[in-house]
Amino acid sequence: MFDSLSDRFDSILGRLRGKGRLSDSDVDDAMREIRLALLEADVNFGVVKDFVARVRARTVGQEVAASLTPGQMVVKIVNEELTAILGGETLAITFAPKPPTVVLMAGLQGSGKTTNSAKLAAWFKKQGRHPLLIGADLQRPAAVEQLQTLGARIGVPVFSDPSDPVTTARLGLEEAKRTGRDVVICDTAGRLSIDEALMAEIGQISDTLQPHYTFLVIDAMTGQDAVNTAEAFHATLELDGVILTKLDGDARGGAALSVKEVVGRPIAFASTGENLDEFDQFHPERMANRILGMGDVLTLIEKAEEVFEEEQAEEAARRMMDGTFTFDDFLEQLAAVKKMGNLNSIVGMLPGVPKELKNTNIDDGEMARVEAIVYSMTTQERTHPEIIDGSRRARIAKGSGTSPSQVSALIKQFGEMQKMMKGVMGASFTKKKTKKNKKNRKKAKGGRVTQSKKQRALTASSPALQLPEISEDLLKQAGLDDAEVPFGLPGR
Amino acid sequence: MTTVLIIIVAIVLVALALLPFAHRAYTRRSGAVQQLEERAKPALVDTRPADLRDDPTPADVEPVEVVEPPDVAPSFVERLTKARSTVAGYFGSVLSRGVDAETFDELEEALIRADVGVGTTTELIESVRAAAKSDNISDSRALVDLLRTDMVERLQRDRSLTTADEGQTVWLFVGVNGVGKTTTIGKIGQRLTTDGSSVLMAAGDTFRAAAAEQLGAWAQRCDAELVRGAEGADPSSVIFDGVQAAWSRDVDVVLADTAGRLHTKVSLMDELRKVRRVADREPGVVTETLLVIDATTGQNGLTQAKQFTEAVDVTGVVLTKLDGSAKGGIVFAIENDLGIPVKLVGLGEGPLDLVDFDPEQFVDALVGWDS
Numbered sequence: 001m002f003d004s005l006s007d008r009f010d011s012i013l014g015r016l017r018g019k020g021r022l023s024d025s026d027v028d029d030a031m032r033e034i035r036l037a038l039l040e041a042d043v044n045f046g047v048v049k050d051f052v053a054r055v056r057a058r059t060v061g062q063e064v065a066a067s068l069t070p071g072q073m074v075v076k077i078v079n080e081e082l083t084a085i086l087g088g089e090t091l092a093i094t095f096a097p098k099p100p101t102v103v104l105m106a107g108l109q110g111s112g113k114t115t116n117s118a119k120l121a122a123w124f125k126k127q128g129r130h131p132l133l134i135g136a137d138l139q140r141p142a143a144v145e146q147l148q149t150l151g152a153r154i155g156v157p158v159f160s161d162p163s164d165p166v167t168t169a170r171l172g173l174e175e176a177k178r179t180g181r182d183v184v185i186c187d188t189a190g191r192l193s194i195d196e197a198l199m200a201e202i203g204q205i206s207d208t209l210q211p212h213y214t215f216l217v218i219d220a221m222t223g224q225d226a227v228n229t230a231e232a233f234h235a236t237l238e239l240d241g242v243i244l245t246k247l248d249g250d251a252r253g254g255a256a257l258s259v260k261e262v263v264g265r266p267i268a269f270a271s272t273g274e275n276l277d278e279f280d281q282f283h284p285e286r287m288a289n290r291i292l293g294m295g296d297v298l299t300l301i302e303k304a305e306e307v308f309e310e311e312q313a314e315e316a317a318r319r320m321m322d323g324t325f326t327f328d329d330f331l332e333q334l335a336a337v338k339k340m341g342n343l344n345s346i347v348g349m350l351p352g353v354p355k356e357l358k359n360t361n362i363d364d365g366e367m368a369r370v371e372a373i374v375y376s377m378t379t380q381e382r383t384h385p386e387i388i389d390g391s392r393r394a395r396i397a398k399g400s401g402t403s404p405s406q407v408s409a410l411i412k413q414f415g416e417m418q419k420m421m422k423g424v425m426g427a428s429f430t431k432k433k434t435k436k437n438k439k440n441r442k443k444a445k446g447g448r449v450t451q452s453k454k455q456r457a458l459t460a461s462s463p464a465l466q467l468p469e470i471s472e473d474l475l476k477q478a479g480l481d482d483a484e485v486p487f488g489l490p491g492r
Numbered sequence: 493m494t495t496v497l498i499i500i501v502a503i504v505l506v507a508l509a510l511l512p513f514a515h516r517a518y519t520r521r522s523g524a525v526q527q528l529e530e531r532a533k534p535a536l537v538d539t540r541p542a543d544l545r546d547d548p549t550p551a552d553v554e555p556v557e558v559v560e561p562p563d564v565a566p567s568f569v570e571r572l573t574k575a576r577s578t579v580a581g582y583f584g585s586v587l588s589r590g591v592d593a594e595t596f597d598e599l600e601e602a603l604i605r606a607d608v609g610v611g612t613t614t615e616l617i618e619s620v621r622a623a624a625k626s627d628n629i630s631d632s633r634a635l636v637d638l639l640r641t642d643m644v645e646r647l648q649r650d651r652s653l654t655t656a657d658e659g660q661t662v663w664l665f666v667g668v669n670g671v672g673k674t675t676t677i678g679k680i681g682q683r684l685t686t687d688g689s690s691v692l693m694a695a696g697d698t699f700r701a702a703a704a705e706q707l708g709a710w711a712q713r714c715d716a717e718l719v720r721g722a723e724g725a726d727p728s729s730v731i732f733d734g735v736q737a738a739w740s741r742d743v744d745v746v747l748a749d750t751a752g753r754l755h756t757k758v759s760l761m762d763e764l765r766k767v768r769r770v771a772d773r774e775p776g777v778v779t780e781t782l783l784v785i786d787a788t789t790g791q792n793g794l795t796q797a798k799q800f801t802e803a804v805d806v807t808g809v810v811l812t813k814l815d816g817s818a819k820g821g822i823v824f825a826i827e828n829d830l831g832i833p834v835k836l837v838g839l840g841e842g843p844l845d846l847v848d849f850d851p852e853q854f855v856d857a858l859v860g861w862d863s
Binding site: 036142145148193248249250252254 | 601604605606607609610611668669670671672675699700701702703705706708709710723754755756757758759786787788789790791792793795796813815816817818819821822841
């Protein structure tokens with residue numbers, strides 16, 4: 001989502017990075033471009049002004065650390081300021097000593113309150129809690145039905161009462177206590193911040209519920225008005241945080257940057273897709289890295305650890321090295337990668353991946369097609385693709401609902417990939433032999449080390465950061481390095 | 493210990509292996525767009541007043557008079573005054589001084605804060621700056637008027653909603669999630685039935701839970717017919733059924749709802765292309781494809797408009813939720829850059845809170861001018 005913003009920052013700061021001396025005009029140009037990039041990303045006008053002023057002030061007065069070039073210093077300052085704006089640390093959710101823990105959802109119409117109430121309930125459920133959803137949106141036709149359907153899908157009970165929102169909230173809370181639910185999430189009707197009657201009503205709901213957390217749901221595509229909305233809701237409700245929705249689009253999410261800065265409340269959760277599990281806590285420091293094109297390796301590692309089994313991965317790596325990586329292994333990897341979520345978002349988390357690769361929209365439907373082709377091969381064909389002749393190819397195409405040329409494209413591509421993997425894996429295995437690297441890798445992987453150490457480990461020399469060379473290599477070999485023909489691959 | 497490295501390599505491998513396929517999907521898509529462009533435009537009925545109808549160059553005629561909404565419906569300005577108080581004063585300081593260097597900065601800030609966007613704002617400010625220089629304008633009120641006139645002039649377009657001469661008129665509603673497509677259909681349905689037209693609503697949002705119920709509630713409210721399918725059904729088939737039913741029952745207009753979708757989702761945009769194709773099949777004629785945009789939308793709105801137009805040839809924009817504090821400046825950029833007219837404006841949740849777009853009032857409200 002923040003990718004296009006990160007592209008901009010990348011090119012702006014890239015020009016500074018290598019410079020040993022920065023002239024005033026260098027800094028001026030960079031600041032102007034940063035301002036433009038932020039405004040185009042919908043960051044609030046006032047926030048941009050302050051941000052640029054702060055970065056400039058720090059840049060000018062700064063002693064340059066001995067180990068850094070002035071350019072790198074600017075990058076570092078921008079990174080620190082971005083992290084500060086995004087909210088520093090991840091909001092830790094604690095539970096009320098006397099259950100239930102009550103969560104109130106508020107927001108404008110269409111920001112995604114109902115869907116995200118259900119997503120939040122699913123998230124709590126995954127934490128081992130027993131949530132109850134209250135449907136207090138009695139305004140929009142069929143809003144309660146929507147919540148009930150979603151509740152049924154995630155196995156969370158939904159309470160609603162046709163009387164009025166405040167009564168519904170009160171009865172819902174009683175219901176939760178009676179049935180021993182330890183988390184209550186109250187969905188409310190969308191309302192405009194300038195609608196006094198409805199704002200008073202949500203104030204009453206809040207008084208009734210005495211929520212432990214009040215979240216404002218904001219659409220990532222929101223423009224300059226996000227700040228006004230957040231301020232108005234904050235004045236009535238004392239917000240605890242923001243839930244940012246629809247981050248899976250190509251909006252640059254400037255609203256996210258602004259709200260924390262102006263209202264002083266962090267982004268607690270972010271929703272990244274239409275499915276109910278595409279929802280997680282928001283990690284500001286990782287997002288700042290991502291905006292600056294440093295990737296989001298921590299999230300990637302977390303996700304990977306959820307789905308990959310170490311032994312299986314080791315085995316796959318061994319095969320890659322000997323070049324005996326088969327279509328079966330490929331399927332396994334594909335399935336595991338698929339479990340990690342949308343392929344585009346994963347590629348977006350990798351540090352230093354070239355734009356050509358990042359901007360390619362890999363559709364899930366296309367992944368299914370590739371899978372279908374492999375599934376249509378016999379066991380022997382999967383281990384020895386070289387035996388596939390014209391008639392086998394026709395059969396595979398028929399079986400997978402594709403064309404013979406698509407089949408041969410995949411096979412050819414796979415063959416080249418095999419060769420490449422062999423080379424790349426061999427090279428990187430020699431690289432990682434130093435003891436220092438090994439230690440860092442341990443740090444980067446383990447959840448026990450503190451955040452700052454984690455960060456340092458990553459920026460120092462974690463294996464993931466060696467990827468830039470790897471992927472450039474890959475692209476070159478695949479004929480992708482030429483920006484003019486990003487798809488110069490077989491099958492074209 | 494090597495897990496992480498392997499995983500990352502595996503991802504790159506998978507991604508690279510899929511590239512040619514992504515490329516194929518892309519070429520297929522652009523092919524489809526070309527076909528779409530080549531397809532003959534359906535015959536449209538001219539709904540403009542009779543005295544304008546015979547004009548051979550509709551682009552050159554004065555824009556159609558904005559029809560005053562029924563008495564009970566709120567006027568644009570009335571609804572906006574509430575929101576206006578929050579921005580009033582942007583121009584206070586500009587107007588109280590003569591024209592100086594800061595004047596232009598402040599005008600720029602006001603436009604950017606209204607979501608007009610940096611590109612369009614710069615264009616506007618430069619044009620005013622040039623005009624001010626050549627006319628030697630030193631009075632700030634005259635300068636503001638210059639900008640205002642320039643902006644209104646850029647918003648001169650035909651905003652009529654068309655119906656089909658022959659065949660079944662279909663108006664298709666598209667947009668990202670949560671912009672208010674279903675509510676807009678409800679309100680348009682109300683307006684059409686009040687005017688004596690018969691309406692059928694086709695519940696093409698088969699994805700979001702209870703979307704059809706929501707549309708059903710509106711259909712009941714304004715006495716329109718409703719055609720719906722099962723949850724998860726193919727939206728094209730639901731809309732096709734709607735068109736067939738409307739044709740056989742001699743209904744005037746089919747209002748076809750679709751599920752909200754982000755313009756970046758390739759498969760969902762393909763689905764939408766299919767919906768449009770199928771809705772356009774005999775006897776159906778899609779005369780309007782209306783992109784619904786939320787007034788709070790920022791710069792992403794321009795991308796949305798581009799992508800949806802490329803996919804389904806958008807004929808107009810419905811700007812919703814303009815009764816809030818958001819200014820909806822992005823539609824100025826959409827109209828200015830892409831030439832897609834804003835046809836309707838949503839000013840509230842009531843059935844009558846949908847009015848025709850009025851460029852002058854919109855521009856006034858955009859930057860909080862006193863009109």
